[in-house]
Amino acid sequence: MKIKNLVFDMGNVLIHYNAMHYVEKYAKNKEDWPLLLHEVFQSVEWIRMDHGTITEAEAVEACCKRLPPRLHSIAAQLYAHWNEDIPPMEGMEELIGRAKAAGYGIYLLSNTSVRYHNFRKNIAALRYFDGEFISADWHLMKPSPSIFRAFCLHFGLNPAECLFVDDQPMNAYGAQCAGMDSIIFYGDMPQFEAALAAHGIQLSAAQEGTV
Known part of the structure; x- marks a missing residue:
């Protein structure tokens, strides 16, 4: 047909779309890059946002529970600003x-x-x-x-x-x-x-x- x-x-x-690019952009410490990549862009919450079953605010909250406090603001920035570089x-x-x-x-x-x-x-x-x-x-x-x-x-x-x-x-x-x-x-x-x-x-x- x-x-x-x-x-x-x-x-x-x-x-x-390059998730690692965003991580490198917002996190200056290279040692933090793998953790942020996994816990933000490769997380269940990221999938659930795409599925429409969780809000962004709920995803940030869940993500931060797994991250050390020093990375909470960076994680929030990643959620809020990744789409500004597409x-x-x-x-x-x-x-x-x-x-x-x-x-x-x-x-x-x-x-x-x-x-x-x-x-x-x-x-x-x-x-x-x-x-x-x-x-x-x-x-x-x-x-x-x-x-x-x-x-x-x-x-x-x-x-x-x-x-x-x-x-x-x-x-x-x-x-x-x-x-x-x-x-x-x-x-x-x-x-x-x-x-x-x-x-x-x-x-x-x-x-x-x-x-």
């Missing part, structure tokens, strides 16, 4: 603009917390999107096939007509289990465009001066 819709993940697809993935906005011009539906399907609604305005590529589906809003998460089914039901899309793009193989597999084809994005735009072409995605030609 012909692909009519492109469905994009956010972190490390639309934008760069540079766009080079070339992705331009490619999405071409896909939109070629007539494809463009959608977002991302595991992220409700904080997304505060920083989405900083992701320029979203101006091309026809719809956004955020895990915390629906209490569903990738790679569970249920989130992909709910996404398609919400937007009235046929999963067989959707191509999902994610940087994580387990999420790409989850999409496949729900009837979507998928591509793993490795950060290489020429490789990605070739993968799209292999799936029959015909993009409009790039125009000089466009973004």
